Amino acid sequence: MNRVDYIVLLATIIAIPLYGLWRTYNHPNLREYLKGDRTIRWGTIGLSVLATQAGPITFLSMPGQAYESGIGFIQNYFGQPFALIVVCAVFVPIYQRLKVFTAYEYLGQRFDKKTRLLGGFLFLIQRGIAGGITIYAPAIILSALLGWDLNLTIWLAGGFIILYTVVGGTKIVSLTQRYQILVIFVGMALAFGIAVSRLPADLAFPDALHIAGRMGKLQAVDFSMDPSKRYTFWSGILGGFFLSLSYFGADQSQVQRYLAGNSLRASRIGLLFNALVKVPLQFLILLLGAMIFLFYQFEKPPMFFNQPSYERAIANGYGPKLNELQSQFDDVFNRKRQLLQTAPNDPAVEQLDSRARAIRDETKKVLERAGANPKSKDSDYVFITFVLQHLPHGVVGLLVAVIFCATMSATSAVLNALGSTTAVDFYRVFRPGASDHHYVVATRWLTLGWGIITIAVASFCSLVENLIEAGNILASVFYGSILGLFLVAFFLRNVRGSAVFFGAVLAQTMVLVLFFTTNIGYLWYNLIGCAAVLLFAWILQTTLFRNDSPLAS
Amino acid sequence: MWEAPLGGDQFGALPPWRRPQGGGYRSNCTMSLHEHPPFFSSWRKAYVFAIVLFAVEVALLYAFTLRFS
Numbered sequence: 001m002n003r004v005d006y007i008v009l010l011a012t013i014i015a016i017p018l019y020g021l022w023r024t025y026n027h028p029n030l031r032e033y034l035k036g037d038r039t040i041r042w043g044t045i046g047l048s049v050l051a052t053q054a055g056p057i058t059f060l061s062m063p064g065q066a067y068e069s070g071i072g073f074i075q076n077y078f079g080q081p082f083a084l085i086v087v088c089a090v091f092v093p094i095y096q097r098l099k100v101f102t103a104y105e106y107l108g109q110r111f112d113k114k115t116r117l118l119g120g121f122l123f124l125i126q127r128g129i130a131g132g133i134t135i136y137a138p139a140i141i142l143s144a145l146l147g148w149d150l151n152l153t154i155w156l157a158g159g160f161i162i163l164y165t166v167v168g169g170t171k172i173v174s175l176t177q178r179y180q181i182l183v184i185f186v187g188m189a190l191a192f193g194i195a196v197s198r199l200p201a202d203l204a205f206p207d208a209l210h211i212a213g214r215m216g217k218l219q220a221v222d223f224s225m226d227p228s229k230r231y232t233f234w235s236g237i238l239g240g241f242f243l244s245l246s247y248f249g250a251d252q253s254q255v256q257r258y259l260a261g262n263s264l265r266a267s268r269i270g271l272l273f274n275a276l277v278k279v280p281l282q283f284l285i286l287l288l289g290a291m292i293f294l295f296y297q298f299e300k301p302p303m304f305f306n307q308p309s310y311e312r313a314i315a316n317g318y319g320p321k322l323n324e325l326q327s328q329f330d331d332v333f334n335r336k337r338q339l340l341q342t343a344p345n346d347p348a349v350e351q352l353d354s355r356a357r358a359i360r361d362e363t364k365k366v367l368e369r370a371g372a373n374p375k376s377k378d379s380d381y382v383f384i385t386f387v388l389q390h391l392p393h394g395v396v397g398l399l400v401a402v403i404f405c406a407t408m409s410a411t412s413a414v415l416n417a418l419g420s421t422t423a424v425d426f427y428r429v430f431r432p433g434a435s436d437h438h439y440v441v442a443t444r445w446l447t448l449g450w451g452i453i454t455i456a457v458a459s460f461c462s463l464v465e466n467l468i469e470a471g472n473i474l475a476s477v478f479y480g481s482i483l484g485l486f487l488v489a490f491f492l493r494n495v496r497g498s499a500v501f502f503g504a505v506l507a508q509t510m511v512l513v514l515f516f517t518t519n520i521g522y523l524w525y526n527l528i529g530c531a532a533v534l535l536f537a538w539i540l541q542t543t544l545f546r547n548d549s550p551l552a553s
Numbered sequence: 554m555w556e557a558p559l560g561g562d563q564f565g566a567l568p569p570w571r572r573p574q575g576g577g578y579r580s581n582c583t584m585s586l587h588e589h590p591p592f593f594s595s596w597r598k599a600y601v602f603a604i605v606l607f608a609v610e611v612a613l614l615y616a617f618t619l620r621f622s
Contacts, residue, residue, distance in 0.1 A: 074614065081607040085600045213621030220614040233611075268596065275603050279610050 001146060001388070005397030012183055012401035013408065017164040020176040024168040030439045033169035034101045034420050036260035040171070044178050045270030048257045048413075050277065051177035051184075053247075055410030056138040056403050057471055058285065059188065063386075064305075064379030066289025067296075070217040072231040076472075076523070077282050079240025081275035084248055088268045090490055091249040096264045101424045102417075103255045103486070110489040112497030113429060118504055119485050120425035123252055124418060126478035128450065131414040132457025133471055135161075138403045139458065141384055144308045146400075154458045157407055162451030165412040166444050170260050170420075173412045180405035187402035188285060190395055191387065195291040198390065200298050200341075208294050211344055215353050217290045220283070230521060239523025242530055243472070246479030250486050253417035292386050297340055299390070303329045304363050305381035313370035321366055329359045415454065419447025473522045477515050480529015481508040487530060488537045495537045499545040503537030 001009075026032075040048075065073050091103075100106050104123065108116030135158050143150040164172055199208050212218050222232045229235075248254050248271070261267035303326055304310045314322060336352040364378065387399045423443040428434075434442075481504050488500045511529045514520060520528075541548070 078611065081603060085603060088596065089600065209621045216622075218618065218621045220618045221611065222618075268599075272599060272603050276606055276610075279607070279614075283614065 001396055001400065002393050004393045005400070008394055008397030009401045009404070012398065013160075013404045016176050016179045016183070016405070017160065017172075017408070019179070020168055020172040021164055023175055024172045028169060028171075028440060029436045030443070031101075032171070033440050033443060034256070034424070036169075036171040036174060040174050040260045040262055040266070042261065042266040042269035042273065044174050045258055045261050045266055046273035046277075047181045048174040048177040048260070049248075049254060049270055049274050050281075051181040051406075051409035052253055052257055052413040053274075053278075053410075054181070054184065054281075054406060055134045055471070056406040057134065059184065059402055059406050060138060060141060060383055061377075061380050062282070062285050063289030063292055064377070064382035066217065066286040067293045067382045068377075068379040071220050071283070071286035071290055072222055074220050074279065074283050074286055075222065075231045075233055075236030076240050077244075077279050078233065078236035079238065079242070080244040080278055082237075083241050083244035084271045084275040086245060087248045088271050091255075091486070092258060092267050092271070093264060094490070095255065095259055096267065100259075102252050102421050103250050104252070104421060104425045107485055107489060108425070108429075111500055115485065115497050115501045115504075116425055117429070118501055119250070119482060120421050122478050122482050122504075122508065123250075123421060126474060126482075127251070127253060127414055127418055128453055129457055130471055130474055131411055131418065131450075131454040133474070134410050134414065135407060135454060136458035137380075137470075138407050141380060142400065142403065144306065145381070145384055145388060151459055154455055157404065158411070158451060158455040158458065161408050161411045162415065162448060162455075165415045165451070166419075166447045169443075170256055170416055173409075173416045174257065174260050176412065177409040180409040183398075183405045184402050187395075187398050188288065191383075191391065191399060192284065192288045192291065194391055194395070195288060195295055195386070198295055198299070199291075207344070208291075211297070211340065211349075212290045212294050214345075215293075215350060217293055227521070235521065235523055239476075239521070239526055242483060242526035243476060243479060243523060246483035246526060246530070247475065250479070250482045251417075252421050253413045256417050256420060257413065289383070292382060295386070295390070298337055300330070300333050302385065303360060304367065305378050305385045307381075307385075309367055309372045310363075313367045313372035316370045316372065318366055318370040318372075322363065325359055325363050325366065329356060329363075332356045332359065411454070415447050415451050418450035418454075419443050422446045422450065476522045476525040477511055477529075478508070480511060480526045480531075481533055483526070484530040484533020484537075488534055492534065492538060492541075495541045496545065496548045498548060499541035500533070500537040503535075503540050504533045506536045507532035 062073065095103065095106060098106060098109060100109070102120070104116050104119040107119045135154055139150055139153040139157065142148060143153045164176070168175075196205065196208075199205075203211075209218065222229065223234070224232050225234065226232070258267040258270055261270060302310075310322070313319075332352050332355050336349060336356065339346050339349050339352070360378070384399075384403070387396055391399065420443060423439060423446050427442055427446065428439060484507060485500060485504050488495050488503070507529050510532055511525050514528065515525065
């Protein structure tokens with residue numbers, strides 16, 4: 001990165017929050033601080049919901065995912081449109097009618113205090129950790145590749161986000177997200193255009209797609225019923241439906257976005273907008289990864305994208321072994337490139353590609369033996385390496401700004417939700433009757449506290465798998481039980497507080513045991529946790545708690 | 554029409570006639586779906602439209618898969 005890049009980067013990431021602070025600086029009451037001032041329209045809600053979901057991991061990790069395994073990951077989003085329709089039809093009207101600040105406040109009204117606290121507690125645990133991953137993920141990659149200090153990157157990015165979220169509350173989060181997502185759109189479109197333009201001049205775009213397809217990168221839809229396959233149409237529809245239903249219906253970071261709407265209609269249109277744009281948007285991001293894969297068929301890629309880790313291994317005395325692998329890799333690459341230029345349909349191309357992948361796997365093992373500690377999957381470094389090495393100056397700054405914008409938009413929404421939930425569902429419950437101003441101040445302090453906790457988590461977390469999956473796995477382990485609480489509330493009218501509370505505790509315990517002892521695909525935990533809450537709550541209500549007091553209404 | 558107080562209280566914005574008696578939390582299943590069936594609303598056409606568009610998206614993706622894989 002040169003001076004132009006840093007100017008573009010700083011101007012982009014500072015200007016948007018400053019504009020937000022200028023637009024929202026006032027002395028709000030609690031409703032304005034938590035739900036905005038009722039001027040937020042469907043377009044802002046739609047973009048805000050989109051931006052909350054599209055964290056930095058999406059843009060760093062997803063092109064790498066396509067580079068490595070193809071675009072089949074798109075199927076994970078197939079359940080989302082159905083989930084959003086259910087949220088529009090069921091969740092939003094009830095939240096809007098009851099004028100709740102948080103989703104868990106509804107649980108308190110429908111059941112009792114302990115169920116409300118349980119819902120809020122599960123959310124706080126899950127989101128507190130996930131927020132840390134959201135900050136850590138881009139920081140570890142950017143600091144490694146740009147030579148920035150990791151902790152300084154985490155604290156600077158996190159501190160800036162905390163500052164404007166604490167000051168502006170929900171309105172500034174929604175307002176800044178609108179512009180941050182626009183920066184993201186522009187940046188990703190530029191990256192896509194440049195990746196395509198850098199393909200060989202004599203290779204037509206459809207021919208390039210055929211090459212990527214033959215190498216297994218373009219299978220978007222797979223109707224296979226094989227349960228061992230991680231991404232299929234069926235797992236996407238079913239698992240994705242429950243994951244999305246939990247996320248959009250019961251995760252306060254999303255609920256707060258659409259409750260900020262100036263009407264029920266605005267909230268619904270904002271959500272339906274997401275139902276329609278999410279799949280095409282993710283497809284384009286994954287296709288960008290496939291384009292980068294094609295680009296690296298003609299331009300020699302690094303044998304291992306996480307170069308700092310690679311260099312640490314050389315420094316630790318593994319240079320000769322890595323040089324030997326590098327020369328094998330170069331030989332395979334040159335033969336493959338030659339074949340692609342002369343006989344792209346030759347089956348030997350696929351064999352050479354498999355061989356190149358095997359060499360990369362062997363390299364990773366050498367790095368692990370060398371103690372080079374490659375903390376995240378190498379594919380997470382693919383996109384940012386392409387950006388830093390092959391895009392023109394200015395655009396590089398913009399693309400790094402995209403990563404920061406995504407971090408800021410996702411993290412600010414999470415902090416806003418964590419602070420709100422702690423204030424409304426815990427603090428206000430145990431300290432009722434204070435003035436409105438008191439609760440606004442308390443919410444600000446709690447948001448600040450969660451910001452510090454999130455940064456602390458980011459400072460200490462070390463990822464075990466692909467960044468995007470780490471977030472989804474964590475969410476899937478908790479979301480099923482949270483969603484179960486809400487589905488019991490909506491659909492099982494005779495189930496009351498104690499039954500659903502202990503049902504949810506049992507279900508969450510069961511999911512945690514399954515998670516630590518079995519190898520079930522993570523998306524299924526959403527379904528298992530949710531179904532278990534429904535079942536346990538119903539059984540407990542008809543057995544142990546059948547003599548519970550009748551309904552209050 | 555009853556309006557919730559801005560700040561709310563421990564029962565949030567619950568209208569007075571639905572507030573639990575005795576100051577504690579008690580079950581209130583009138584907030585379940587049975588009193589407001591969701592799918593019989595004027596939004597049904599919008600939901601159907603969204604599902605049809607999503608089906609078109611999946612069909613296009615499948616056509617893309619068949620064409621290039």
